[in-house]
Amino acid sequence: MGKNIKILAIESSCDETSAAVVVDGREVLSNIIYSQIDIHTKFGGVVPEIASRKHIEAISIVVDEALKKAKLDLNDIDAIGVTYGPGLVGALLVGLQYAKGLAYALNKPLIGVNHIEGHISANFIQYKDLNPPFVCLVVSGGHTYIVYMKDHGNFEVMGQTRDDAAGEAYDKVARSIGLGYPGGPKIDKLAKEGDEDAIKFPRANFHDNKSLDFSFSGLKSAVLNYLNQKDMKKEDVNRADIAASFQKAAVSFLVDNSIKACKLKNVNRIAVAGGVAANTYLRKSLIDAGNVNGIDVLFPEFILCTDNAAMIGSAAYFEYKNGKTAGMDLNAVPNLKIGER
Template sequence: MKDNVLILAIESSCDETACSVIENGRNILSNIISSQIEIHKEYGGVVPEVASRKHIENISDVVNEAIIKANVSCDQIDAVAVTYGPGLVGALLVGVNYAKGLSYAWNKPLIGVNHIEGHICANFIENKDLEPPFVCLVASGGHTHLIYINDYGKYEIMGKTRDDAAGEAFDKVARAIGLGYPGGPLIEKKAKEGNETAINFPRAVIDEDTLDFSFSGLKSAVLNYIHNKQQKNEEIIAEDVAASFQQAVVDVLVMKTMKAAKLKNCKTVALAGGVASNSSLREALEKECKKNNYVFLKPSSILCTDNAAMIGCAAYYKYLKKEFSDASLNAIPNLKLAD
């Protein structure tokens, strides 16, 4: 095995077209992200067909920019990695087919990567000395998972959402109080001006024997609160709604994560995914970890969003095990991380 392994990785699972060149899994040589947020804002959310078309328009330029910024040639690349699920099927197909084309043209191994695994691996990039085992909360627009990472590539799903993901709930509540899209950053900004104890929104626990999440009831409670206020012609203080909703989400995420760590007797807790950039969640989880003498890890904001560096990191450990894909690799929109 050569000393320096260079992997070119592509990510196109939703509305970011991204490409990265990463060295030995943890050293980023380039990490290019082309976001479609401004395009989808007018629709109030991601439109799958529009996202797919923009990926097609952007992917060649993004890949070329990543190669130029990394200052490498295709001959130096050891493998091509790509997200093949979960995500929007049309968006995934753009990345998968482009990666297969590069793999064939360059005669390099192809490595398919699970998007959720990529989010977890963002912590390896941010924390160079991190080694399994650890517990990770992955919270994003499409996923809310509590995962025990026993070893590289070995995952145990301890809990997951039964309905809305945390990020999805943020988007829907933001829309309800007139903040627009994307909901997460807008809710967080508005919440800083509000009172988190002003409204007693429910904390869905489901039952004591599960670490699963449910945010649909909380979302409904917020919508009902707004409708009742409107019917009574009473003032709705958006700042208080945002702050109280956000706190309800954070309380449940932190409580379940700490419970998972204690069940595994695991002293290291990590965050990942788009919602992981929420400052209230980061601060609350860090506070609880300090209280219990746990190590708390979090990626920088750029590694919380969808990016290709995290995909390259996950692919590196597959490369070491020679876990390669062939030309039959296909997009799997509902791909699972573990059974």
């Protein structure tokens, strides 16, 4: 395979419609994102049917804009990459069918991309010389994993949430204290005004002390119980203290398990991915812990933490390089696991 392989990538797994042109998995020529956050905020979360309809309205526009910004046309593209899971099935199908139509009409290779692996690949865009092996912490609204990436396409899940994802817990706690959706950025901002030691919220403990799994449902319930007790006693609550104390408990869990994973695999690098990777408290806490333990901590820039097509284009390139393409029978897999093909 030669150099300058241009991938047109499409991402539509949730509520962002995105298209990008990526060269050799590292260089982003364009990364267009149409976000539906303002639409779904009024509902307190993503409404799947609305998300699918908005994807249909936006997808041609974002693809055209991605090509225009990259100063290319469809004939210049070498392959089409697209997210096929995990995600909302209706949303996934919009991007997938559009990508399949392009690949068929242009007689270009089609590459199906695992959305979670796409998040990991955002680090290859940010850090041009980054190569496996390394440990990756994937934290988003729908997923929380600790993954050992031995090589491109070779993933070992070392830990994962047993219930709520970290970002999901953020959203639910934010809603409970009246911050609204999306909860992550709002808790991160409010927590800066609070005392993280004001309330001792619990962290899950598993019988298997070697486990690197997570559980955030108990932490979420502890916040709700605290609020209910205050309400029954007619006592005021300090929302900033709640946000800061909750965030400390959640982030310390993520940080401790990530450091343990590095020690188990004898690697000195953690790459962080997913929407929660934009959280400023997580960034500081993990970098501080990395400094203490001699571990480099890598974060993509904020725009690459959220759902975007550039990360899909990067992952698609490495799949293509390994000879992994898909047929026209490729279908959406809403519950696709990391490492599955």
